[in-house]
Amino acid sequence: MIKHLNSSIDIDAGPERVWQVLTDFAAYREWNPFIVSVDGSAEVGARLTVRMQPVGARAITLRPTVLEVVHGRHLCWLGRLGLPSIFDAEHDFSLEPAAGGGTRLRQTEQFRGLVVPLMARSLDRHTLPAFVAMNEALKQRAEDAATPRRG
Numbered sequence: 001m002i003k004h005l006n007s008s009i010d011i012d013a014g015p016e017r018v019w020q021v022l023t024d025f026a027a028y029r030e031w032n033p034f035i036v037s038v039d040g041s042a043e044v045g046a047r048l049t050v051r052m053q054p055v056g057a058r059a060i061t062l063r064p065t066v067l068e069v070v071h072g073r074h075l076c077w078l079g080r081l082g083l084p085s086i087f088d089a090e091h092d093f094s095l096e097p098a099a100g101g102g103t104r105l106r107q108t109e110q111f112r113g114l115v116v117p118l119m120a121r122s123l124d125r126h127t128l129p130a131f132v133a134m135n136e137a138l139k140q141r142a143e144d145a146a147t148p149r150r151g
Helices: 015-023 025-031 116-146
Strands: 002-011 035-039 049-052 060-062 065-070 074-080 088-097 103-112
Touching: 002 116, 015 088, 015 103, 015 116, 025 035, 025 116, 103 116
Parallel strands: none
Antiparallel strands: 002 103, 035 049, 049 060, 065 074, 074 088, 088 103
């Protein structure tokens, strides 16, 4: 079985600024309610340590491998629980330029494997709302930094 989760948001900051926030893994502890920490780098082939906190569920740590990086546009990693084809999760962030200099962020994840049917309801109830929370927090952080301060 394959299960997809999708969430998107429009951000009033350019793709370069959104990319900067998205790939500054060390700062996730400061603002990200879903992916509360990431150790590693946004480089193809890199192994990350990702701590996620789904809404209303217990936290989980995965060690995904970065599959694709297109600076300012795309970041994708693949994590799995146990052996391949048991529970594989391909997490994808895409940034698209929007009218007026803004950015549309799309966060998607494709789950594949034997236990996906058993986890589908939990993914909808706990993980998808966490995507939305992360998107909102990323929007706020990127827009705050993009707004000139008056003094």
